[in-house]
Amino acid sequence: MSTLDFSPLFRSMIGFDRLANALETAYRTESGGYPPYNVELIDDNRYRITLAVAGFTEADLSIEAKENLLTVTGQRQVAESEGNFLYRGIANRAFERRFQLADYVKVEEAHLENGLLHIDLVREVPEAMKPRRIEIRAAAAAPAIEHAAVKAAA
Known part of the structure; x- marks a missing residue:
């Protein structure tokens, strides 16, 4: 029976230690029982x-x-x-x-x-x-410029 080496996964997967351990355990566990x-x-x-x-x-x-x-x-x-x-x-x-x-x-x-x-x-x-949808709003820069022009005229 050949064995798989999961050590490259441990080097490149940060924070996924349980996933790599689960893969290794699943490979070693024999079916049946x-x-x-x-x-x-x-x-x-x-x-x-x-x-x-x-x-x-x-x-x-x-x-x-x-x-x-x-x-x-x-x-x-x-x-x-x-x-x-x-x-x-x-x-x-x-x-x-x-x-x-x-x-x-x-x-x-x-x-x-x-x-x-x-x-x-x-x-x-x-x-x-859970995934959530983020609303994209239009930029509000135009009203701010008009407001500044009104103050300068006064």
């Missing part, structure tokens, strides 16, 4: 993460959003008398899945339905950060 998940774009400012967590209850799952990191953990409460299995193909293991969130992306809600954990996210950009 447990549990499988989808990331869906609902509209321009809404997203949904869906994790397949069959066998987990609400009490077994934990969702934490801290700064720009969303962490989903699952720890099943194992009963001592679960049975005597001849074959166990259904995963019964703990997991931790992390998602790097962009600035201003917040968790709106989460719900568990039919073995799927849905986490709805929304991007709420503050008014001060």
Whole structure:
């Protein structure tokens, strides 16, 4: 497996350290893993993460959003008398899945339905950060000159 060198980005991108770190982390992270998940774009400012967590209850799952990191953990409460299995193909293991969130992306809600954990996210950009249109006014130099001429005549 070849590796990419992101050090030129660190030299030329001032103030974008998190972006370069995110690229490097994304490249190093292998796809797959447990549990499988989808990331869906609902509209321009809404997203949904869906994790397949069959066998987990609400009490077994934990969702934490801290700064720009969303962490989903699952720890099943194992009963001592679960049975005597001849074959166990259904995963019964703990997991931790992390998602790097962009600035201003917040968790709106989460719900568990039919073995799927849905986490709805929304991007709420503050008014001060949104683009705004600047009005261009005409120069007001002509009236100021006329005003000066009127004073001189008086």
